[in-house]
Amino acid sequence: MPKVLISDALSDAAVQIFRDRGIEVDFQPKLGKDKEKLAEIIGNYDGLAIRSATKATEKLIERAANLKVIGRAGIGVDNVDIPAASKKGIIVMNTPFGNSITTAEHAISMLMAVARQIPEANASTHAGKWEKSRFMGVEVTGKTLGVIGAGNIGSIVIDRAHGLKMKVVAYDPFLSEERATEIGVEKVELDALLGRADFITLHVPLTDQTRNILSKENIAKLKPNVRIVNCARGGLVDEAALAEAITEGRVAGAAFDVFAEEPATASPLFNLPNVVVTPHLGAATSEAQENVALQVAEQMSDYLLTGAVTNAINMPSISAEEAKIMGPWIGLSGHLGNFIGQMTDEPIKSINILYDGVVSEMNLAALNSALVAGIMRKVNPDVNMVSAPVIAKERGIQIATTKQDQSGTFEGYVKVTVTTDTRERSVAGTVFSDGKPRFIQIKGINIDAEIGRHMVYTTNKDVPGIIGVLGTTMGENGVNIANFTLGRNDRAGEAIAILYADEAVSEDVLQKLRDTGKFQQVKALTFDVED
Numbered sequence: 001m002p003k004v005l006i007s008d009a010l011s012d013a014a015v016q017i018f019r020d021r022g023i024e025v026d027f028q029p030k031l032g033k034d035k036e037k038l039a040e041i042i043g044n045y046d047g048l049a050i051r052s053a054t055k056a057t058e059k060l061i062e063r064a065a066n067l068k069v070i071g072r073a074g075i076g077v078d079n080v081d082i083p084a085a086s087k088k089g090i091i092v093m094n095t096p097f098g099n100s101i102t103t104a105e106h107a108i109s110m111l112m113a114v115a116r117q118i119p120e121a122n123a124s125t126h127a128g129k130w131e132k133s134r135f136m137g138v139e140v141t142g143k144t145l146g147v148i149g150a151g152n153i154g155s156i157v158i159d160r161a162h163g164l165k166m167k168v169v170a171y172d173p174f175l176s177e178e179r180a181t182e183i184g185v186e187k188v189e190l191d192a193l194l195g196r197a198d199f200i201t202l203h204v205p206l207t208d209q210t211r212n213i214l215s216k217e218n219i220a221k222l223k224p225n226v227r228i229v230n231c232a233r234g235g236l237v238d239e240a241a242l243a244e245a246i247t248e249g250r251v252a253g254a255a256f257d258v259f260a261e262e263p264a265t266a267s268p269l270f271n272l273p274n275v276v277v278t279p280h281l282g283a284a285t286s287e288a289q290e291n292v293a294l295q296v297a298e299q300m301s302d303y304l305l306t307g308a309v310t311n312a313i314n315m316p317s318i319s320a321e322e323a324k325i326m327g328p329w330i331g332l333s334g335h336l337g338n339f340i341g342q343m344t345d346e347p348i349k350s351i352n353i354l355y356d357g358v359v360s361e362m363n364l365a366a367l368n369s370a371l372v373a374g375i376m377r378k379v380n381p382d383v384n385m386v387s388a389p390v391i392a393k394e395r396g397i398q399i400a401t402t403k404q405d406q407s408g409t410f411e412g413y414v415k416v417t418v419t420t421d422t423r424e425r426s427v428a429g430t431v432f433s434d435g436k437p438r439f440i441q442i443k444g445i446n447i448d449a450e451i452g453r454h455m456v457y458t459t460n461k462d463v464p465g466i467i468g469v470l471g472t473t474m475g476e477n478g479v480n481i482a483n484f485t486l487g488r489n490d491r492a493g494e495a496i497a498i499l500y501a502d503e504a505v506s507e508d509v510l511q512k513l514r515d516t517g518k519f520q521q522v523k524a525l526t527f528d529v530e531d
Contacts (some may be wrong), residue, residue, distance in 0.1 A: 002068075002304040004047035007032040007054045010073060014049075014293035021301040023047075039063050047071065047300050050079070058084040069303050071296040074099060074283060075382055077313055086314045087530075093299050093311050096384065097152065098292035099283035104156035106282045107201050107231040108164075110255035113276045114227050115140055115199070117253075120274065138198075138252075141165045146197025147185070148213060149204035149232065150175045151380070151394055155183050157201055169193050172204075172395075174379055176347050179396030194221040199229065205380050206233040216241035225252040231282045234259040243268035246275065257282050313384050318366045326362050329414070330370045332429050332437035335451050335527055336416050337374020339427050339439070342525050343457075344375075350398040350419045351375065354428075357412030360403035368401060371416055413440060439485075445496050447487035452500030453529050458513065459521040462488045462495040469518050470497060477509045 002023050006015065009029040018025045026045070031038055032054030042048070043065040050056065051073050061067070061084045069091040070080055077094050085092050113119060116137035124131050145161045147154050150172040161168050162184060170185045171193045180187040190213070193200070200222075204210045214228070214237040228251065230237055239260060245251040246269075253274035259267050262280060269275050283289070295311075302308040309315050318326060353368060366385065373388035383391060392399060406412065415428035428441040429451075439449040442457075460466055467486070474481055480502040488495035505524050513522045 002046040003044065004049055004300065004304070005031075005042070005045040006049040007038060008049070008051035008073075010049060010051070010293040010297070011290050013290070014073075014297040017294065017297035018301060021305060023301055023304060035060070042067065047304055049073065049296055049300060052076065052079055054079065056080040056085070061085055061088055061090065064088070064090065069093060069300055071300040073289075073292040073296040077382065080313075082314055091303060091309060091315045092313045093296065093303070093309075094313060094382070094384070095292040095295040095299070096311060096382065097390075098295055099285075099288035100153050100156060102285045102288035103231055103282040104153050104160060104203075105285075106257060106278075107153075107157050107203070107229055108160050110229050110231060110257065110276055110278070111140065111145075111199055111201065111227070114229065114253040114255040114274060117274050119276050140199070142167070143198040144169060144196055146171070146193040146200040148172075148190070148193065148200065148202045149210075150180070150183065150185060151203065151391060153232075154201075154203035155394060157203060158183050158185050166199075169196060173345070174347055174376075174395050174397075176349055176396035178349075179394065182396065190218070191221060194218055195223055197223060197226060199227050201229040202232045202236050204232055204236065205382055206235045207379065207381055209379065211235050212238050214238060214242070219245050219251070222251060224250060227252050228254040230255075231257040234262060234264075240268045243272060246272050311384060313382075315385075317369065317385050318363055322363050322366070326366065328431045328435045328437065329359050329362060329367060329412075332431050333367045333371040333414055334374040335437055335439075335529075336414060336427055336429050337371040338377065338527055339374075339442075339525065340416060340418050340425060341375040341378040343425060343523065344418060344420065346420045346422065347395070348375070348397050348418050348420055350400065351392070352400045352402070352417045352419070354415040354417075355401070355403040355412075356408070356415070357404075357406035357410065359412035359414060360405070364401055364403065367414070368399065371414070372399065375418070410440065415441070439498065442487070442496055442498070443489075443494075445487040445489050445494070447485050447496070447498065449485040449498045450483045450500055451527055451529060452482060453527055454501045454504045455525040455527065456499050456501065456505050456510070456513075457521070457523045457525055458497045458519045460495050460497070460519045462491060462493055463518075466495065466497065466518060469516050470499065470513070473509065473513055473516070474499075474501070474505075477506075477512070479503065479505055479509060 004023055004025050006027045015027050039060055042063050047069045049071045058081045067090050072094040075096050080092055082092050117135045121135040144167045147170040150170040158168050168185045169188045171190045175187055216238050219241050255276040257278045299310045309317050369385035372392050373383050373385050376383045376388050410430045413430040417426040429439050431437055437451050481499050482502055483500040486497050510522050
């Protein structure tokens with residue numbers, strides 16, 4: 001009988017799901033806050049069900065001798081060391097869509113609160129004052145709402161804003177024009193949004209691309225008297241710069257549910273006029289908490305009893321029988337998608353996937369999900385193989401699949417082509433008999449490139465001296481090249497190089513390559529593979 005530890009607060013109904021499925025449950029809802037005790041007993045369990053209080057760190061995972069699955073009731077998995085779990089073979093699951101409506105509603109509530117100064121007026125009235133003239137608010141009807149991030153939650157906010165008769169503009173690099181039309185939003189660049197919006201609400205994950213998206217520089221571009229709402233992630237806004245703008249009267253107010261440091265016992269935004277703050281309540285409704293608790297209990301039970309994988313962050317959603325055969329091809333598909341995702345900086349209109357030979361007879365839905373997840377992970381690190389196709393659909397991305405009998409040298413291969421408004425980009429790969437993936441074609445140019453964690457991709461005219469420039473530049477800057485592959489379409493035509501380095505190549509070294517004038521493109525790439 002599998003044994004599951006629940007170390008955070010889950011509903012009685014969720015606990016009962018485990019028991020009804022024949023799983024032994026140890027329900028200790030306060031244990032997650034006791035790191036030492038949790039580490040002492042974690043080795044006794046097959047599953048760990050958590051919310052946000054439990055921190056599944058690398059040290060804890062090292063002690064989890066029998067753990068097979070970690071289930072997070074909610075979307076955020078910042079409290080789980082996913083690389084450590086993956087290395088140990090532990091599945092990490094979340095419930096990506098259980099609290100979308102709740103979070104969107106909280107954002108709208110915060111917007112209304114800051115528009116009408118409700119919290120301050122409430123406190124004043126409770127204090128026996130009647131300061132009617134002090135709390136002059138603004139209407140939202142007819143105002144422009146700028147939505148940064150038009151994915152699942154952002155699109156719900158857009159729908160609610162239409163009900164409030166607001167004009168809505170959105171910035172989202174992966175939002176297609178077709179999807180924008182479908183949800184009734186004007187797609188704009190970030191600078192245009194900053195200059196036009198009367199209210200701004202953020203609905204993006206925290207990534208290298210979105211960190212401080214409202215930086216001091218961007219805050220200076222804001223329309224006067226704008227109001228900012230952040231119910232997404234701390235770190236998206238420079239809190240000190242925003243506090244300065246509010247103090248100086250350039251920004252009329254802000255409503256924050258999330259902070260760069262949590263629990264937030266101090267922030268530059270605290271105690272400022274017309275700043276509404278809540279303690280990360282975006283998902284805090286009884287309906288949302290119940291939904292995600294029931295979902296995670298069902299998912300974990302399915303995995304422990306049947307091997308079925310659902311909503312996994314680090315594992316495809318496939319049956320236990322398929323996993324052994326498809327594993328290497330799923331890994332390859334993820335790498336192909338990751339390559340395309342890192343190389344593409346504009347909205348993707350369509351993804352076309354070709355499966356040739358032996359791979360064409362496998363579970364193509366799982367392979368598609370792995371590939372699309374690889375593409376989308378650049379902008380959404382929380383994406384998984386179940387949510388990726390949904391997120392792609394939300395952005396209006398068309399996905400087409402073709403399969404064919406073996407047509408060439410390889411027993412099987414996968415080729416993906418993405419289309420944007422300005423170009424097509426393609427990459428193909430295969431799995432060798434040793435189970436290792438290879439890139440075999442980029443931009444129609446045949447190659448044979450081993451995939452490593454740290455890679456550099458270049459394009460250039462096929463002229464003498466390119467190998468020397470690459471080797472010399474890398475050597476002079478202490479970069480050891482583990483593998484190096486060249487390819488070209490024809491003599492004196494376009495050529496590519498892709499090298500695999502022992503360590504990440506710095507932007508300074510990449511710029512030195514660009515400064516040689518030999519390359520049309522120089523790009524660092526990172527893949528989730530073992531060194």
